[in-house]
Amino acid sequence: MDLQTRKLNAIEYLIRLKDEKLFGKIELIIIKSQKENMRKLKPFTQKQLINRAKEANEDYLAGKIKTQDQLELESENW
Secondary structure, three states: OOHHHHHHHHHHHHHHOOOHHHHHHHHHHHHHHHHHHHHHOOOOOHHHHHHHHHHHHHHHHOOOOOOHHHHHHHHOOO
């Protein structure tokens, strides 16, 4: 079973769920997971942002770009 199907099954389960305590536990797990993911994220420094912008400009000038259509086709295979 693919991830998309599993997500839809989980959503359907939650929609039908009547147990308030169980829903609260699920909710706490989601909140805890979100907080852990946020701690992993670090903002870029000014130097990092400038370097990323320079690299992006160099890629653009070198023709290393993709169109929106190309990206959409590529994302269909993810």
